Amino acid sequence: MGYFRENIEKLAGYVPGFQPESKDIIKLNTNENSYPPSPAVLDVIRNFGAESLRRYPDPLGGSFRKAAGKLCGLGAENIMCCNGGDDLLNIAIRSFCDEGRPLAYPVPTYSLYPVLAGLQNCEVIEVGFDGEYNLPSKLAGTAAGLTIVCNPNAPTGSVVSIDELAGLADEIKGVLLVDEAYVDFAEENCVELVKRFDNVIILRSMSKGYSLAGLRFGYAVACEELIAGLMKVKDSYNVDAVSIAAATAAIEDQDYHKEVVGKVKKSRNSIIGELRNMGFEVGESFANFVLAGCKGCKAGEIYAKLVERDIFVRYFALPGLEDKLRISVGTEEQNGKLLNALRQIVSE
Secondary structure, three states: OOOOOHHHHHOOOOOOOOOOOOOOOEEOOOOOOOOOOOHHHHHHHHOOOHHHHHOOOOOOOHHHHHHHHHHHOOOHHHEEEEOOHHHHHHHHHHHHOEOOEOEEEEEOOOOHHHHHHHHHOOOEEEEEOOOOOOOOHHHHHOOOOEEEEEOOOOOOOOOOOHHHHHHHHHHOOOEEEEEOOOHHHOOOOOHHHHHHOOOEEEEEEOOOOOOOOOOOOEEEEEOHHHHHHHHHHOOOOOOOHHHHHHHHHHHHOHHHHHHHHHHHHHHHHHHHHHHHHOOOEEOOOOOOEEEEEOOOOOHHHHHHHHHHOOEEOEEOOOOOOOOEEEEEOOOHHHHHHHHHHHHHHHHO
8 A cells, every 4th residue: 555654564463362252162362361350340340430431530540550559569659550561562662662772582472572663663682592491691782772571471481580680680771671461370570670770660461360351451660760751651541440440459359369360370280280191291380371382293283173172272383382382271160171172182
């Protein structure tokens, strides 16, 4: 057509996980939490008033900022509300990257990063993980305006230690964004880095651990100066009134949150053991999914056979992932049906 900017014409857009219309399927392909959100969230949505819908929302989401700040041991001024974690990624890349300031990250990782960089028309520097997904030493020498480390990493479920990330933050001249979308299922988090460094942003999502993927809510944690700068770039009203109230109710109900996270972690560890018994290569995961490698078989064929059984997992036809399937942790019933189907497939 010729109407779009050249970089947009050349760009291959991000492809989200398949969202089947039918409810009669087992959906383990987009890392949604299979358990419902806190009852407190449902109460808030059920009783939400018409007057609050008529008016514009709080542009900063003050109630959530206070609740999230308290949880992180920081102030409201250290929090910025976002329309999901992807909103923060977009804001950060627009804030710190341009044609002279690249974006850097280790690979394989979240495939949205290069798409957002393409929109900004900035250079992308991808540095490969080793076979054990250790933080690449070359990442610190990229001179990037923004470096992103997904931790726990998607789609591997692996983690980099806080000390290693602290060393990276100390060595680079740009900003380090630690994408903690899956951190609720890990054993530790990097919030303490915000207290030590003025160039660190932590990304948090309410989609995974809090079962609010349909609400689209996330938040940034950073020093006050970085938050103030990011505020300049975000949309005027980037989160709506219903999502602010519901997300606040969710993050304040930590008892329910811990109960659900405990169930997911228990199921995750069980799935890993069962898959290994079937001959799959599965590393330790600190997220709500596992990455299963196939020995002597083709992951794409297994994926197709699962689809025939109305079971959806994620298959990435990408370098380093061609022989692997990413499987979200479901309910006990869903996990059982998945494992039974895989036993049948691998024995065929």
